[in-house]
Amino acid sequence: MQTHYDAELKDTVRYLGKVLGQTIKAELGEEWLERIEKIRKDGRASYQGDTTCSENLKEIFKSLPDSSLLTVGRAFAQFLNLGNIAEQEYNSAMNVDASIDALFKHLDKAELTAENVQKAVEKLNIDLVLTAHPTEVTRRTLIHKHKELARCLQSIHQESLDDIERARVETRIADLISQAWHTEEIRSERPTPVDEARWGFSVIENSLWEAVPEFLREMDERLQADYNVALPLDAAPIQFSSWMGGDRDGNPFVTAKVTEQVLLLARKRAAKLFTIDLDRLQVELSMFDCNDAVREKVGDCNEPYRALLRPLVRRCASTRDGIADYLAGKQVDQSNWIASNDELLEPLLLCYASLCEGGMKVTADGLLLDTIRRVRCFGVHLLRLDIRQDSERHADVFSELTRYLGLGDYSQWSEADKQAFLLRELSSKRPLFPNQWDASPDVKEVLDTCKVIAKHSENGFGIYIISMASEPSDVMAVQLLLQESGVSWPMPVAPLFETLDDLNNSPDVMRKLLSIDWYRGYIKGRQFVMIGYSDSAKDAGALAAGWAQYESQEALVKVADEFDTTLTLFHGRGGTIGRGGLPAHAAIYSQPPGSLEGGFRVTEQGETIRYKFGMPLLAKRSLGIYASAIIEAMLFPPPEPKAQWREIITKMAAQGRDNYRKTVREDKEFVPYFRVATPEQELGKLPLGSRPSKRKPEGGIESLRAIPWIFAWAQTRLVLPSWLGVMRAIDKVKKEEDEAVVSDMFASWPFYRSRLSMLDMVFHKADPRISEAYDARLVPDELKHFGKALREELAESVNSLLKLTGQKSIMDKDPQGRESMEIRAAYLQPLHYLQIELLERIREAGDDAHNSTLERAMMVTIAGIAIGMRNTG
DSSP: OHHHHHHHHHHHHHHHHHHHHHHHHHHHOHHHHHHHHHHHHHHHHHHTTOHHHHHHHHHHHHHSOHHHHHHHHHHHHHHHHHHHHHHHHHHHHHHTTHHHHHHHHHHHHHTOOHHHHHHHHHHOOEEEEEEOTTTOOSOHHHHHHHHHHHHHHHHHTOTTOOHHHHHHHHHHHHHHHHHHHTSOOSOSSOOOHHHHHHHHHHHIIIIIHHHHHHHHHHHHHHHHHHHSOOOOTTOOOEEEEEOTTTBOTTOTTOOHHHHHHHHHHHHHHHHHHHHHHHHHHHHHOOOOOOOHHHHHHHOSOSOHHHHHHHHHHHHHHHHHHHHHHHHTTOOOOGGGSOOOHHHHHHHHHHHHHHHHHTTOHHHIIIIIHHHHHHHHHTOTTSSEEEEEEEHHHHHHHHHHHHHHTTSOOGGGSOHHHHHHHHHHHHHOSSOSSOTTOOOOHHHHHHHHHHHHHHHSOGGGEEEEEEETOOSHHHHHHHHHHHHHTTOOSOOOEEEEEOSHHHHHHHHHHHHHHHTOHHHHHHHTTEEEEEEESHHHHHHHOHHHHHHHHHHHHHHHHHHHHHTTOEEEEEEEOOSSGGGTOOOHHHHHHTSOTTTTTTOEEEEEETHHHHHHHSSHHHHHHHHHHHHHHHHHHHHSOOOOOOHHHHHHHHHHHHHHHHHHHIIIIIOTTHHHHHHHHSSHHHHTTSOOSSSOSBSSTTOOGGGBOHHHHHHHHHHTTOOGGGTTTHHHHHHHHHHHSOHHHHHHHHHHOHHHHHHHHHHHHHHHHOOHHHHHHHHHHHSOHHHHHHHHHHHHHHHHHHHHHHHHHTOSSTTTTOHHHHHHHHHHHHHHHHHHHHHHHHHHHHHHHTTTOOOHHHHHHHHHHHHHHHHHHTOOO
């Protein structure tokens, strides 16, 4: 089966590559097609170890003018895009139900009672938070073409296709590839936060809108067939939130005005989608018979269901058109807009009950049930917008206010004085902010954001996240700001613990916070805490960060239990290994026992949204993986680590942290090497996400965001942040400990095993030969030894991992994953050598020479390598 899969996938990739070649030939002629083909063959041979072909690539690129380098870059970036589309289509077609099948086999084997399964299903709460970073490198216009192409590939693989139909599909494939080739793949300007939000809405409209009800239907059918357990009609096991347009931490372009615009655009998109659904429903529900409840609503008419639904269609259309007019600056009447989910649910549930009572349950469980589930999942706001801001910005508001009021400077007060002030004001009936106070622009922006929250419905928002929260006053300050701005409902406020010290201190902070009587009354037994993965890994290395995240979550669960509070942990994972990325099942099952009781909330970032949810079949598969892993973890929780395991992993983490910091923080040659060996400086010119690459423009490497930090190392295939110092730490501690205990950790502890599984994937993406090629051309002689030492540690780490896991080769246990990377690697090879040539030309030209062709070619290679590596940051 695997061999058949590989062969068919390779055939499809070759076919798409051939069509792209014909497209290039049609525009540029036979000579260009031959040149691209020569580069492709040399690239494949170079990847397989042929040094002569590597030299050929270097010589070809040296001889080409800038404009030709751009053409080559575009060709190979497109090859990689087509390869990804082919693979996504195969994965979604072949493995769509694998996760659900695996879950039910596990459940059946465990001989669980229907009652236990019912409880687990009722507790299922997956909140996927769409974010715009690490930045999605593919433009929305190309994403649409790629989706159409995937549909064509699904059609062409159907055996029932006759010759005429096949020719028609092949013509459409050639058309789409031609369209993509003749479209600018790189944005000329950075996307705005509103652009990013629209991109997120498109993922919902084009994929998730269809995938969610289909997935719930299939899950419901399996539950009923195997356990006689039905998914309740009011179940909302999957929800979607977003940071796009709400995450203002370090992004000056996310303003109160932008947040309001995004909220309205989300409502507009939801109204558009529900208008289509409801219109289809009222066309289908033409029946005369209904129950008394429906008849009472509509009176004596021949088509009661249509009479009930027709006004809803009009109101949704009015909402859609009214928001468009409002955003265009026109005067509008908002009284007829759909404002709450109940306005949709009430008539829909009336129809459902009536159809069931009339013996038409099969009709009730069709499109009507899908629409009800969409209301439960997406609602009239489409998704819920989170707000994120740095704690310093909130403290600045109160510092400025207390100085204005003559009370001193809030920022200089002790934590006890801050808490006393905040508690007093939170309990006060009088307003705190004086009318005549002329706040500074930065303070006014924070207050305006809170006013936007007050102005809009509670159902349009998720939670308020505070970056760099280190004390209870950081959380209470936000609650006071919201109260003073007129927010009449208890918006959940979540501290974000992201550095190593923050993670280690998080249980103490939360214990202090939950010890405050007022605060416990405010949260009503539900607390959110966000765990940051990116910055902790950048701060202390992958192993130390992973163990700190585990320990903090474990301790936070115990603190919440002490105060009888339901804790929802919000995982700020990236799509990449260096930012906490793991296969979903392994990531969930390696969590501490009890950490999923309050639900599972996780960020889905940038390009990983498209790889997981970009097409309906892919989305169904991803939702199945999440649901099955969470239910499995609740029903069969992983073991608590034994005392000896804790002792050993703590030593390994400390050693890993010291190893990592010795290189990244303490070695004076590290930063100069990093700057020249990677395209980090050139990344700043790429118009990817709306956020600046640095939190503080004048800052050094410590202020660099985790995203470009990871992105830069991925481009050179050293992927350093994901492995540096880890295996050396594990090997050192292993030698000092009982071998049997360490073996037991690997055999019995999902957390420890998942760390090694992550390294397995990382090492397959790493390629020291490519890193060495960057160094040879770009790194001065006096720094070359630095890269050589890093590559020696990488080779040593790979050998250590293979010895520890007993594998013959990297990704031995995942041949499909290994094959997937190898299909792309041959196309990646020319892009790396091309990027090296471009970096040398750009750096030789210096700051004074502005060459738009060179810069654009550089952007194309950066984006192309990111596409081939399947991650940006």
